[in-house]
Amino acid sequence: MQTNEIRITIKAPPEEVFEYTIEPKNTKYWVTDSVEMKTDTEQIDLGTKYSNEYATRDVIDYERDKFIELADVDGIYSCSYTFRKIDNDSMELIFFESNIDGSALEYPLSKKSFNKLKEILETN
Secondary structure, X not given: OOEEEEEEEEOOOHHHHHHHHHOHHHHHHHOOOOOOOEEOOOOOOOOOEEEOOOOEEEEEXXXXXXXXXXXXXXXXXXXXXXXXXXXXXXXXXXXXXXXXOOOOOOOOOOHHHHHHHHHHHHHO
């Protein structure tokens, strides 16, 4: 089974990292070649749908400021973000993605994108 796991430490308040990362309008600023996602709810929670012209993903697990997992509605892809607080001013972000059938990831996210996220959050 092919998986992709990226870990990065970010020197910013954990709550700020969580809010910025899960906000679909921000994705285009830190994910290379991304297409802006939208949600079907104003407040993100279990059951919220993220979508663009290529995919629709459901939030299948969620704990505010700690964890979010998304899975394709009509596909095999899933990903999760875990936000581990180190202290009030820093945290570790763990990103994990895979296809549930074990097939190769077509467009795995790169560490470069997460380095960009880190740069954005640490300079704000």
